[in-house]
Amino acid sequence: MRQLMQAGLIAMMFAMPAAMAQNASPAGMWKTIDDETGQPKALVRVTEENGVLNGRIEKLFRPAGQDQNPKCTACEGARKDQPIVGMTILSGLKKEGNEYTGGEILDPAKGKTYKSKATLKDNGNKLEVRGYIGAPMFGRSQTWVREQ
Numbered sequence: 492m493r494q495l496m497q498a499g500l501i502a503m504m505f506a507m508p509a510a511m512a513q514n515a516s517p518a519g520m521w522k523t524i525d526d527e528t529g530q531p532k533a534l535v536r537v538t539e540e541n542g543v544l545n546g547r548i549e550k551l552f553r554p555a556g557q558d559q560n561p562k563c564t565a566c567e568g569a570r571k572d573q574p575i576v577g578m579t580i581l582s583g584l585k586k587e588g589n590e591y592t593g594g595e596i597l598d599p600a601k602g603k604t605y606k607s608k609a610t611l612k613d614n615g616n617k618l619e620v621r622g623y624i625g626a627p628m629f630g631r632s633q634t635w636v637r638e639q
Contacts, residue, residue, distance in 0.1 A: 515615030517544055517591065521635035523620075534638060537581065537618075544591055544609070546581030548599075565602025575599045581620070584609055596622045605630065 518539040523532045534550040553559055562572045570578065584594030589610065596607035605622035612619055616637045623630025 515611055517609060517611060517618050520549070520638040521546070521618055522638050523633060523635050526631055526633045535581065535635065542585055544581065544584035544594065545579055547579045548576055551576060563599045563602060566597070566599065567602060570597070570602075581607065581609075596620065598622065 516539055517537050519537060521535050521537060523535055524530070525532045531552045533548050533552060535546045536549050537544055537546040551559065551561070553561075561575050563570050563575050563578065564572060566573070578597070578599065580597040580599065582595050584591035584607065587593070590608055591610070592608040594607040594609075595604050597604050605624060606627075607620065607622050608627060609618055609620045611617070612634070618635040618637070619632055620635055621627055621630050621632040
């Protein structure tokens with residue numbers, strides 16, 4: 492009986508991180524990491540309302556001497572020439588299984604909007620965000636690191 496209880500406890504210890512990751516929410520503050528340079532780019536606050544994720548830039552990491560509050564000059568429509576800090580760049584993601592899909596992500600540097608999906612990784616401490624055209628295989632991924 493004692494061995495059976497120990498085996499059960501061990502099984503629960505291994506199952507808990509997976510269960511926690513499945514129940515974790517992407518809501519919170521994330522540091523975006525540039526997929527080309529590996530350097531931090533911004534802090535994005537992801538919120539979840541009625542099962543839909545949206546993300547807004549709260550801070551940019553820019554070298555000294557560069558404009559610390561740049562405008563989205565490459566954007567079109569209502570975002571044209573608006574400050575990037577405070578701009579919603581991630582919108583409309585809905586949970587589907589272990590992923591969040593069906594959303595859009597804006598690349599303020601290019602002013603382009605792409606389809607998007609996101610997946611929590613590393614027990615909810617990392618968020619893999621993919622922007623793509625057409626199908627997910629035609630895109631780029633960034634890994635965002637949870638700040639809080």
